[in-house]
Amino acid sequence: MQGLNLRRIIIGQPLATNQAIHQRLSKLKALAVFSSDALSSSTYATEAILLVLIAAGTAALGVSWWIALGIAALMAIVAFSYFQTIHAYPSGGGAYIVSKDNLGTWPGLVAAAALLIDYILTVAVSVSAGTAALASAFPEFAPYRVDVALVIVAFITIMNLRGVKESGTFFSIPTYMFIIGMLVMIAVGVLRVLTGAVTPVPPPPAEVLAEELKYANGLTLFLVLRAFAAGCTALTGIEAISNGIPAFKPPESRNAGQTLIIMVALLCTMFVGTTFLANQYQVIAVHHAETTVLSQIARAVFGENSLLFYYLQMSTLLILSLAANTAYADFPRLAAIISRDRYLPRQLTNLGDRLVFSNGIIVLSVAAGILIILFDAREHNLLPLYAVGVFLSFTLSQSGMVIHWLKERKLPGFKPDWGWRLHIGINGFGAFCTAIVLVVLVATKFMEGAWIVALAIPALMGMFVFIHRHYEQVAASLTLDGIQPGPLAERYSTYTDRNHVRIVVLMNSLNRCSLQALEYALRMSDNVRVCSVDVEPAAVERLRQRWREWSLKIPLDVVNSPYREIGRPLIDYLHQLDEESEEHIPTVVVLPVFVVSHWWEWFLHNQTIIAIRDALYHDQIKHGRGRPVIEVPYRIGDDLYEPISLETKPVTNGAETEPEASEPAPEPVAAPADPPANY
Numbered sequence: 288m289q290g291l292n293l294r295r296i297i298i299g300q301p302l303a304t305n306q307a308i309h310q311r312l313s314k315l316k317a318l319a320v321f322s323s324d325a326l327s328s329s330t331y332a333t334e335a336i337l338l339v340l341i342a343a344g345t346a347a348l349g350v351s352w353w354i355a356l357g358i359a360a361l362m363a364i365v366a367f368s369y370f371q372t373i374h375a376y377p378s379g380g381g382a383y384i385v386s387k388d389n390l391g392t393w394p395g396l397v398a399a400a401a402l403l404i405d406y407i408l409t410v411a412v413s414v415s416a417g418t419a420a421l422a423s424a425f426p427e428f429a430p431y432r433v434d435v436a437l438v439i440v441a442f443i444t445i446m447n448l449r450g451v452k453e454s455g456t457f458f459s460i461p462t463y464m465f466i467i468g469m470l471v472m473i474a475v476g477v478l479r480v481l482t483g484a485v486t487p488v489p490p491p492p493a494e495v496l497a498e499e500l501k502y503a504n505g506l507t508l509f510l511v512l513r514a515f516a517a518g519c520t521a522l523t524g525i526e527a528i529s530n531g532i533p534a535f536k537p538p539e540s541r542n543a544g545q546t547l548i549i550m551v552a553l554l555c556t557m558f559v560g561t562t563f564l565a566n567q568y569q570v571i572a573v574h575h576a577e578t579t580v581l582s583q584i585a586r587a588v589f590g591e592n593s594l595l596f597y598y599l600q601m602s603t604l605l606i607l608s609l610a611a612n613t614a615y616a617d618f619p620r621l622a623a624i625i626s627r628d629r630y631l632p633r634q635l636t637n638l639g640d641r642l643v644f645s646n647g648i649i650v651l652s653v654a655a656g657i658l659i660i661l662f663d664a665r666e667h668n669l670l671p672l673y674a675v676g677v678f679l680s681f682t683l684s685q686s687g688m689v690i691h692w693l694k695e696r697k698l699p700g701f702k703p704d705w706g707w708r709l710h711i712g713i714n715g716f717g718a719f720c721t722a723i724v725l726v727v728l729v730a731t732k733f734m735e736g737a738w739i740v741a742l743a744i745p746a747l748m749g750m751f752v753f754i755h756r757h758y759e760q761v762a763a764s765l766t767l768d769g770i771q772p773g774p775l776a777e778r779y780s781t782y783t784d785r786n787h788v789r790i791v792v793l794m795n796s797l798n799r800c801s802l803q804a805l806e807y808a809l810r811m812s813d814n815v816r817v818c819s820v821d822v823e824p825a826a827v828e829r830l831r832q833r834w835r836e837w838s839l840k841i842p843l844d845v846v847n848s849p850y851r852e853i854g855r856p857l858i859d860y861l862h863q864l865d866e867e868s869e870e871h872i873p874t875v876v877v878l879p880v881f882v883v884s885h886w887w888e889w890f891l892h893n894q895t896i897i898a899i900r901d902a903l904y905h906d907q908i909k910h911g912r913g914r915p916v917i918e919v920p921y922r923i924g925d926d927l928y929e930p931i932s933l934e935t936k937p938v939t940n941g942a943e944t945e946p947e948a949s950e951p952a953p954e955p956v957a958a959p960a961d962p963p964a965n966y
Contacts, residue, residue, distance in 0.1 A: 326524075336517055358519060414659065764799065
């Protein structure tokens, strides 16, 4: 009980499923949740450009201004492209859904792998950059940067487990603090430039600068392209809104599109403004410096020990650390979509107590924590890995949108008006630009670490395929294809050895495994019911539809579970049946259980059977009821079992019961059964 209380204190009380609509985000909160990653990139994108240009000497740093303008133009192109994606695919999913629907399964899986890796890197980079900002203001924290980063990850994890709306409310404060601080710094800095009150930032110590310029060469096209590629980290996070459209309040597409435009306008202003001030204040960036470029600009603009300087440093720390929240908003949602397509474990589709995909949140935290430890919480070590996946997903998404518009030519009454040409032109130009940047990124950053992403994406795709094959095997073993349903109650009515003990078969989908368990129960008793706990409404509705298709007159009780749990509603349901029983004996429970061939395949399925066993076991201890529980195993991969579907007389009960079907038995069902989602 103490552990339960602690869980409730940390995460909060569970939310009912019907509260999901009230957890949607307004534009004000959505800007904080989905834009923190993109906006925070303005703190280190300029520095990334300067760190490359220093290889050509300090005189080459002025080129950063023109590179920043080029990147800002690219931002606008990508933003307009994703604005169209938001309205064309309002269900979310972003690059994965667009690529899969228009380019095919394999491009969709490439986009999925790139996005998942990008979100993991987002957390690692953002939190590492946040610790760097902390060390800039308070150097005594520098030796503990990894520990601080892991504590920040743990904190963000807990806040997101508490729910999207609650985390959005909390993270809005540092996001808007940062926006105000940056805009004030840029405004004051530009005013000082216009009035001639600029005091250049002191250069690094002579020995440090000499070491940095030891191998300096002239400014080359390749170096400019490298600097451009480094600065393109400013575009990371632009796609986040298109992935999380369902999190917005209605009208979702309209609100998401408006939020995207506001985000890009702010991002361009902050990124271009920071680069402009870095040039005007003659900031020189060197590798492994304890003071960031943004910190140097803020000192020069606000003063060494001014309150505004510390305000900006603190808000920068918060936005960089909490920019990871964008990944926490998108990674679990995208993983759930991929999981529904059977390319990731089914557990990632489960909603937690607070109506968030808790398993996806935990997976993201663990993966990001590993990267933070491996790369010593230094964002510049991670940045070469960062942008490749981003621009790969950009290119696939925009290419998919081109195909999407081309498909409209086949619609009745289609006319290629200027609006259609504009749509296809924007997406086509966006795909071309992002593809060029992708080539530049791969060419310039491959040896710096981008090769890791180049290997990680195929490896993740291999895992997708492996998981999908297993689920296909499960579906093939459970399919209803080839089974002839029919009224065969007469066969069992002649069985004189059947008893009248009430038996409940727990079921959430109609398939060979559950039919085998149902047949077993019917051979034992003439008082059989089927119970489905309404954890996933879509699965229950499919079960009801199959019940009607098969003309099964066995009572089907649907037990409501507003908090998406199985144990407690099931126990309450069984207690109700026990009280109604004339025999005054506990109701027998029959559990259909499918068995996988290898131990590791068990981890690809929900472990709900364990929760059911524990609930029944603890109920027996608490109430002293010796309830019989029978498990009927069905082995995946063996020869297909041929169960017999039966009818039996309905038994009235207080629970919701499916009415008897009056229509004759249908023809053989050719549709495959859905693999059990929960039990």
